[in-house]
Amino acid sequence: MPSLTDTVIRQALKRVASNQKQENLADGEGRGTGRLLLVLKPMPKRVTADWMAQQWRDGKRTKKKLGAYPSMSLAQAREIFKRDFADVIQKGRSIKIATDTRPGTVADLFEGYVAALKAASKPSWKETEKGLNKIADTLGRSRQAREIESEEIIELIRPIYERGARAMADHVRSYIHAAYSWGMKSDNDYRSHSPRRFRIPFNPATGIPTEPKVQGTRWLSEEEFVQLYTWLECPDVPVHPSYPRAVQLIMLTGQRVEEIARLHVDQWDAKERIIDWSTTKNLQPHAVPVPALAAELIESITPNIYGWYFPSAKDPSIPVSHATLYSFVWRQRDRGVIPYATNRDLRRTFKTLAGKAGVTKEIRDRLQNHALHDVSSKNYDRWNYMPEKRAGMKKWDKFVREILAKKSLKSAA
Numbered sequence: 374m375p376s377l378t379d380t381v382i383r384q385a386l387k388r389v390a391s392n393q394k395q396e397n398l399a400d401g402e403g404r405g406t407g408r409l410l411l412v413l414k415p416m417p418k419r420v421t422a423d424w425m426a427q428q429w430r431d432g433k434r435t436k437k438k439l440g441a442y443p444s445m446s447l448a449q450a451r452e453i454f455k456r457d458f459a460d461v462i463q464k465g466r467s468i469k470i471a472t473d474t475r476p477g478t479v480a481d482l483f484e485g486y487v488a489a490l491k492a493a494s495k496p497s498w499k500e501t502e503k504g505l506n507k508i509a510d511t512l513g514r515s516r517q518a519r520e521i522e523s524e525e526i527i528e529l530i531r532p533i534y535e536r537g538a539r540a541m542a543d544h545v546r547s548y549i550h551a552a553y554s555w556g557m558k559s560d561n562d563y564r565s566h567s568p569r570r571f572r573i574p575f576n577p578a579t580g581i582p583t584e585p586k587v588q589g590t591r592w593l594s595e596e597e598f599v600q601l602y603t604w605l606e607c608p609d610v611p612v613h614p615s616y617p618r619a620v621q622l623i624m625l626t627g628q629r630v631e632e633i634a635r636l637h638v639d640q641w642d643a644k645e646r647i648i649d650w651s652t653t654k655n656l657q658p659h660a661v662p663v664p665a666l667a668a669e670l671i672e673s674i675t676p677n678i679y680g681w682y683f684p685s686a687k688d689p690s691i692p693v694s695h696a697t698l699y700s701f702v703w704r705q706r707d708r709g710v711i712p713y714a715t716n717r718d719l720r721r722t723f724k725t726l727a728g729k730a731g732v733t734k735e736i737r738d739r740l741q742n743h744a745l746h747d748v749s750s751k752n753y754d755r756w757n758y759m760p761e762k763r764a765g766m767k768k769w770d771k772f773v774r775e776i777l778a779k780k781s782l783k784s785a786a
Contacts, residue, residue: 376401377447382411382422389413389420400451406430407462409454411442424450426458428468437468477556477571479521480514485559486552496631504548518556523577530581543584550578589715593722597712598624598773599780604711613686615693616701618674620719623698625667625773627723627741630695630716632659637692638680641671659742662763664770723769730772732765740765 377400389396393415400409407428414421422442428435439445439453461471477485483505490498511529512521526549534542553576560570593601602624605617623633632650640649646668649660663671677684681692695716705711714722720741727737738745739758745751 377411379447382442382447385411385413386420386422389415400447400454406465407458407468409439409450410436411450412436424454426454426462426468426471428458428462430465430467435468437471472570475570476517476519478514479509479512479516479518482518482556482571483509483552486555489555489559501548501551504544505552508545508549518553518571519573521577523580526577526581539584546578546581546583550576550581553578589717589721591713591715591718591721592725593712593714593718595726595776596780597714598722598726599776601711601714602777603780604705608705609710610705612701613693615674615683615686616698618670619683619693619698620702622667622670623716623719624723625670626661626663627720627727627737628661629720629742630698634683634695634698635692636671636682638676638682641682643668643672660757660759661740661742662759662766664766664773666770666773726772727765727769731768736761736765 377398382398385396385398395415396413398411398413400411407426410425410427412423412425414423424439424442424445425436426439428437437458439450442450445453456475458468458471461468483502487498487502487505490501508529512525526546530542530545533545553573556571557573557576560572602621605621608617619633619636622628622636623630626633626648628648636648641647642649645662646665647660647662649658651658671682674682676682677689679690681689683693685691685693685697699716702711702714702716706713724737724741727740728734732740736758740762
């Protein structure tokens with residue numbers, strides 16, 4: 374049979390529609406070991422036309438669908454058959470394992486990595502996507518990911534570092550390194566169906582040194598805690614009303630900033646006075662009983678129509694971001710009206726002052742959902758420690774009320 378043409382296909386479609394009999398149109402002469410077919414099947418209201426790669430192997434015929442005509446044109450079907458199936462058939466391999474042989478682009482790599490983060494419910498996927506989009510614009514979205522060299526990444530990072538944004542430079546390096554690590558593993562991951570195979574020979578970011586990690590030590594003293602808390606109760610400048618209360622709740626509960634920022638009505642159990650997250654940063658469910666002072670604060674807030682306790686000032690349909698809360702505190706900090714404190718400093722402050730209040734380290738770790746790596750905790754202990762956590766928060770609530778009262782007494786005097 375000679376090679377197919379669009380005219381031959383159109384005639385065959387009319388013929389099948391008329392006689393209601395299936396036809397297989399082969400592209401080219403002879404059966405050989407495999408070839409491209411267009412399978413025409415009569416249906417009650419139409420005729421379907423599917424491109425198939427057909428293989429004869431060990432005396433058996435196997436088919437694999439490439440696409441549908443006319444969505445996939447004759448020229449496209451020929452290109453895909455030649456690219457992805459011809460070599461597989463020639464080598465005697467099964468077409469069942471044939472895949473798209475085109476090496477993935479930078480855009481394919483970054484989009485695939487972000488999709489993997491999203492599928493794993495990683496809260497960092499949005500920021501990662503934003504960062505990788507900017508990187509892709511610089512490196513070239515349509516370039517093959519395997520062609521990117523270390524020198525290009527160095528020249529991408531160097532200007533960021535030289536303008537003093539060392540943390541950002543480190544983030545850029547980390548984003549690229551993580552995406553390439555995922556790409557190298559995805560080629561051999563039978564659990565996923567990546568549309569591309571990247572064939573990356575090495576990770577171009579591996580040899581680039583990371584910025585030394587600075588271990589934070591800052592925590593607020595009792596006086597600083599009271600200073601910040603009381604300022605948040607009555608700011609001396611116009612601020613979005615949800616921001617100070619969000620920071621207060623972080624101080625009172627010791628939870629991660631992004632988790633408090635995204636507090637939704639579905640997560641608050643008013644009767645039990647528990648905030649319940651189905652997933653958190655470490656991908657573990659977490660329920661924390663809040664101290665009475667925090668419960669009163671939450672109950673004083675009316676969630677918006679979207680259910681957020683702390684909506685964004687720009688877009689109330691989404692919660693405030695942890696970066697916005699950081700910026701809010703940072704601006705006031707520079708004015709000198711509140712003590713110096715980062716988001717993590719507030720979490721560290723809870724850990725430290727709650728210890729002073731008499732809460733054991735084990736319960737403080739559980740209250741803050743810190744990962745417990747011992748075998749017993751990871752594999753055997755399934756007790757939720759809710760009574761112990763409630764008792765710990767009761768001690769903490771008493772401690773906070775006492776230091777706030779001392780400040781009120783001093784002010785009155």
